[in-house]
Amino acid sequence: MITFLLTAFLFTHSQNITLYFFYSPDCGHCMDLLLDDIPKLQRKYRFILKKYDINYPENYKLLEKMEEKVSEIGEDLPIIFIGDSVFYGPGRVRGALESTLKILTASSSSSLPDTSEYSQDTTIPPLRSDSAEIHLYYFYQPRCRECNRTASLLNALKKYHQNLIIYEYNLFDPPSKILLEALARRNRIPDEKRLIVPSVVIGDDYLIKEEITMKKLDSLITRYKRGGPEMDSLIFSDAEKSILERFSHFSIIGILVAGLLDGVNPCAFATMIFFVSYLLFIGRRRRDVILMAVFFILGVFISYLAIGFGAFNILKYVTKIEFIGRIIFLGFGIIALILGVLSFRDYVMAKRGALHKMILQLPLGIKQRIHKDIKARTATSGIIIGSLITGLFISLLEFGCTGQVYLPTITFMITKAGAVARPVMALILYNLMFILPLVVIALFATLFSNRRIAQTLKKNIPLIKFLTALLFFGLGILLIVSAW
Numbered sequence: 462m463i464t465f466l467l468t469a470f471l472f473t474h475s476q477n478i479t480l481y482f483f484y485s486p487d488c489g490h491c492m493d494l495l496l497d498d499i500p501k502l503q504r505k506y507r508f509i510l511k512k513y514d515i516n517y518p519e520n521y522k523l524l525e526k527m528e529e530k531v532s533e534i535g536e537d538l539p540i541i542f543i544g545d546s547v548f549y550g551p552g553r554v555r556g557a558l559e560s561t562l563k564i565l566t567a568s569s570s571s572s573l574p575d576t577s578e579y580s581q582d583t584t585i586p587p588l589r590s591d592s593a594e595i596h597l598y599y600f601y602q603p604r605c606r607e608c609n610r611t612a613s614l615l616n617a618l619k620k621y622h623q624n625l626i627i628y629e630y631n632l633f634d635p636p637s638k639i640l641l642e643a644l645a646r647r648n649r650i651p652d653e654k655r656l657i658v659p660s661v662v663i664g665d666d667y668l669i670k671e672e673i674t675m676k677k678l679d680s681l682i683t684r685y686k687r688g689g690p691e692m693d694s695l696i697f698s699d700a701e702k703s704i705l706e707r708f709s710h711f712s713i714i715g716i717l718v719a720g721l722l723d724g725v726n727p728c729a730f731a732t733m734i735f736f737v738s739y740l741l742f743i744g745r746r747r748r749d750v751i752l753m754a755v756f757f758i759l760g761v762f763i764s765y766l767a768i769g770f771g772a773f774n775i776l777k778y779v780t781k782i783e784f785i786g787r788i789i790f791l792g793f794g795i796i797a798l799i800l801g802v803l804s805f806r807d808y809v810m811a812k813r814g815a816l817h818k819m820i821l822q823l824p825l826g827i828k829q830r831i832h833k834d835i836k837a838r839t840a841t842s843g844i845i846i847g848s849l850i851t852g853l854f855i856s857l858l859e860f861g862c863t864g865q866v867y868l869p870t871i872t873f874m875i876t877k878a879g880a881v882a883r884p885v886m887a888l889i890l891y892n893l894m895f896i897l898p899l900v901v902i903a904l905f906a907t908l909f910s911n912r913r914i915a916q917t918l919k920k921n922i923p924l925i926k927f928l929t930a931l932l933f934f935g936l937g938i939l940l941i942v943s944a945w
Contacts, residue, residue, distance in 0.1 A: 760852020
């Protein structure tokens with residue numbers, strides 16, 4: 462079959478312009494191009510369209526042979542060969558296919574490197590009925606375009622190998638992360654190659670990304686046709702611990718830094734200084750002031766933690782839908798970049814001493830509302846309850862300012878689903894870092910003059926704004942890259 466296709470491929474290239482379209486029916490972008498874009502091009506240019514569903518083994522083998530000839534292997538679908546060019550994904554197809562057709566039409570020629578050396582069908586026959594079951598573990602994530610191609614390859618393999626059993630695991634699910642980590646530990650895979658999608662595990666062999674080819678999988682299936690190694694249950698007991706250890710060295714650092722920068726936000730500082738100053742002004746004892754500050758901060762912590770849990774679970778659920786997930790990641794990425802630009806502008810204004818011209822700060826009306834609520838709630842006799850409620854309420858009013866860092870960071874955590882084994886712990890750590898500056902300010906406010914503290918904070922606002930701008934730019938780039 463492949464011999465016939467390649468012979469036809471060579472012949473038609475000497476006579477006409479031929480477009481070779483490799484796709485999967487499960488790929489929405491593929492079907493959009495095939496049913497809408499390609500017919501429009503056919504009305505403008507003369508070319509022969511040849512379609513190949515890569516869920517069929519012969520078609521996938523032909524795809525890999527053609528990629529080998531042009532020395533280019535891509536990850537996205539659909540894949541189009543025309544002339545000396547190959548295009549991967551809807552972006553490249555829509556951006557360059559028509560211009561290529563114009564050039565080929567003008568020159569009336571189209572050719573790929575000679576493929577006549579493939580003179581025989583390399584199809585591997587199905588396994589005999591006495592072969593043992595072969596267990597293949599496939600790990601993927603929603604919105605992973607490389608995973609779409611791997612899924613088609615596995616569908617093709619199932620048509621060849623009747624005893625092949627494929628287990629599919631979404632790496633967004635914590636049990637799937639633990640299983641993949643356990644398999645990686647058993648096979649002694651380096652840390653930098655773990656928790657990556659797409660990943661395929663057969664027996665003692667572990668393939669990721671571009672390593673996953675039909676040739677390699679055929680070879681592994683043949684190797685394990687009499688059965689593979691047994692899974693040791695003891696491996697699973699250490700897998701989650703291993704994930705957490707690596708997470709603590711990578712993503713956790715970024716989350717801690719984000720929480721600290723969010724905590725040194727001038728919005729939160731201004732409220733804390735006013736809160737402590739007001740209590741001292743009305744004649745509260747220092748013991749009462751400290752007690753009220755503790756419960757005020759506790760209220761802020763509880764409120765922000767609840768917001769984080771809610772936002773994380775909502776975003777995690779909706780981002781499982783590929784289209785919505787990409788919109789959310791792209792949207793938050795763009796917002797983060799805009800906030801980065803605004804933070805850098807605020808840095809310039811703060812550097813000039815024009816703090817009143819900063820954009821990313823609480824509006825005057827909300828500041829006045831916060832001061833009013835603090836006065837009203839601390840005037841009651843219930844010191845603990847009043848302070849706790851004040852912290853809960855004030856944090857909600859401040860969220861429009863402090864949430865600028867929080868929400869993009871939560872979205873970033875979702876993009877790192879392979880690394881964040883315990884998002885609850887990550888959110889707790891973020892919020893502990895968030896309230897840490899408040900604890901320091903409350904302590905200093907009870908020991909030193911409020912004017913001195915205010916001057917120190919004012920002096921450091923430019924640095925805070927500059928570091929926050931860098932954080933926004935970093936988050937923005939990471940989220941936009943994750944969207945694609």
